[in-house]
Amino acid sequence: MSDASWIRRAQTGDRSAFGELFQAYQVKAYRTAYLITRDRHLAEDMTQEAFVRAYLAIGRCDPERPFAPWFFRILINLCRTAVERRGRQVSVAQVPDEPSADDGLGVIDSRAVVWRALERLGPVHRDPLMLRYYHQFTDPEIAEALDLPLGTVKSRLHKARRLLEEILGPAAGLELVEKEALS
Amino acid sequence: MSDAMIRAAFEHGADDVVPSDGMWERVEKEIALREAASQVSPWKRNWRRLAVAAVLLLALGFGLTPQARAVVEQFQVIWSGMVGGKEAVVTYAPASERKNPITWEQVADVEEAEEMTGLIAPVIEQEGFTLRGASAMVTPLPDGWEGRGIMLYYQRNGETGYTVARLAGFKDGEFRPIENMDIQIFGGVPPTEARPVTQGDIAALCIDWEGEPRTTVCEWRPDGYQIAVGGPDAAVVESLVGQVR
Numbered sequence: 041m042s043d044a045s046w047i048r049r050a051q052t053g054d055r056s057a058f059g060e061l062f063q064a065y066q067v068k069a070y071r072t073a074y075l076i077t078r079d080r081h082l083a084e085d086m087t088q089e090a091f092v093r094a095y096l097a098i099g100r101c102d103p104e105r106p107f108a109p110w111f112f113r114i115l116i117n118l119c120r121t122a123v124e125r126r127g128r129q130v131s132v133a134q135v136p137d138e139p140s141a142d143d144g145l146g147v148i149d150s151r152a153v154v155w156r157a158l159e160r161l162g163p164v165h166r167d168p169l170m171l172r173y174y175h176q177f178t179d180p181e182i183a184e185a186l187d188l189p190l191g192t193v194k195s196r197l198h199k200a201r202r203l204l205e206e207i208l209g210p211a212a213g214l215e216l217v218e219k220e221a222l223s
Numbered sequence: 224m225s226d227a228m229i230r231a232a233f234e235h236g237a238d239d240v241v242p243s244d245g246m247w248e249r250v251e252k253e254i255a256l257r258e259a260a261s262q263v264s265p266w267k268r269n270w271r272r273l274a275v276a277a278v279l280l281l282a283l284g285f286g287l288t289p290q291a292r293a294v295v296e297q298f299q300v301i302w303s304g305m306v307g308g309k310e311a312v313v314t315y316a317p318a319s320e321r322k323n324p325i326t327w328e329q330v331a332d333v334e335e336a337e338e339m340t341g342l343i344a345p346v347i348e349q350e351g352f353t354l355r356g357a358s359a360m361v362t363p364l365p366d367g368w369e370g371r372g373i374m375l376y377y378q379r380n381g382e383t384g385y386t387v388a389r390l391a392g393f394k395d396g397e398f399r400p401i402e403n404m405d406i407q408i409f410g411g412v413p414p415t416e417a418r419p420v421t422q423g424d425i426a427a428l429c430i431d432w433e434g435e436p437r438t439t440v441c442e443w444r445p446d447g448y449q450i451a452v453g454g455p456d457a458a459v460v461e462s463l464v465g466q467v468r
Contacts, residue, residue, distance in 0.1 A: 071237035154232035174233035
């Protein structure tokens with residue numbers, strides 16, 4: 041069945057139908073919450089709360105439109121608020137330890153290098169990129185999820201990519217392109 | 224840099240992050256709790272009575288007194304007297320007399336209610352009360368005023384039906400003190416009694432509805448804001464007078 045069918049059934053009070061939506065989105069939701077909060081416990085709490093709120097507000101969800109942007113708007117707002125409240129906005133210096141991008145054999149993991157660059161972007165530019173490339177949302181879906189005008193989404197995506205390339209630098213960018221071509 | 228590289232980087236950032244078992248069960252449990260809190264009918268009726276009484280007190284409380292008192296004269300006077308050294312009157316009218324609909328919106332949590340209204344949520348300080356839900360309202364009133372309020376729903380030792388509200392008048396970008404203790408009640412059944420109750424240095428006006436469900440609502444006015452508490456047990460509600468921060 042499609043998301044629209046589950047939404048319609050959930051709107052009649054069918055909690056198991058909402059359970060199907062939960063199953064479809066819980067992993068991506070949790071990972072999204074983690075990418076924003078960088079805190080597994082907080083991410084779990086916010087994911088759980090987002091599903092509770094989504095169920096209680098399911099009557100306002102338009103089944104004719106995709107479920108994901110509507111749901112991730114709830115989740116992202118919760119995560120941002122939680123991060124602000126806890127003063128847990130993770131700066132570059134506070135980013136949790138991650139495995140080295142170098143595998144010890146001198147081969148650089150381009151994914152880790154780019155991820156570290158993404159972390160330095162800050163949420164204003166990182167979140168649109170996350171929705172575009174991790175969730176594969178369209179521009180209008182990103183606008184809905186972030187509650188932003190479409191034009192703002194386009195300009196932020198454009199600027200985010202430019203900033204990302206600036207952070208990585210010309211040499212790093214070239215190296216990554218080469219590695220990608222070789223892989 | 225390709226789109227695939229950026230996508231792979233995000234996947235790398237969260238690739239070992241997996242939600243714990245049992246999240247759906249916790250979500251279901253929380254949904255059931257919140258739905259139960261909003262569907263218990265005695266609780267809901269109590270809550271509506273409190274909402275009506277509290278908001279109409281607000282509507283009559285700041286700067287509208289001459290017009291309001293003219294209207295009040297048309298209605299059934301339940302009680303009049305002094306509360307904390309000030310004149311107060313409680314009147315009742317059928318719902319058809321109601322001019323402005325007042326809508327309380329159920330919100331997800333206390334923080335959302337505070338964000339919606341700009342008010343600080345009232346908290347019951349007695350032990351044994353468990354918070355079960357929250358509502359908020361912003362209601363346009365005449366002459367550019369708004370009535371704003373937060374209402375929290377509590378269980379007391381498993382018994383539903385206890386509520387606490389903070390209300391305020393808002394105009395020209397700021398909260399304004401509520402001056403009067405006049406309470407006008409529209410709709411439902413008329414209250415059976417109203418009486419002043421004093422706890423320490425707090426003077427409140429308490430209103431009772433007998434029958435099913437039995438309800439008592441007490442209201443007082445610290446620092447220009449209006450506090451209203453309600454519930455099925457009159458003694459418990461009276462004991463809460465002044466016990467809200």
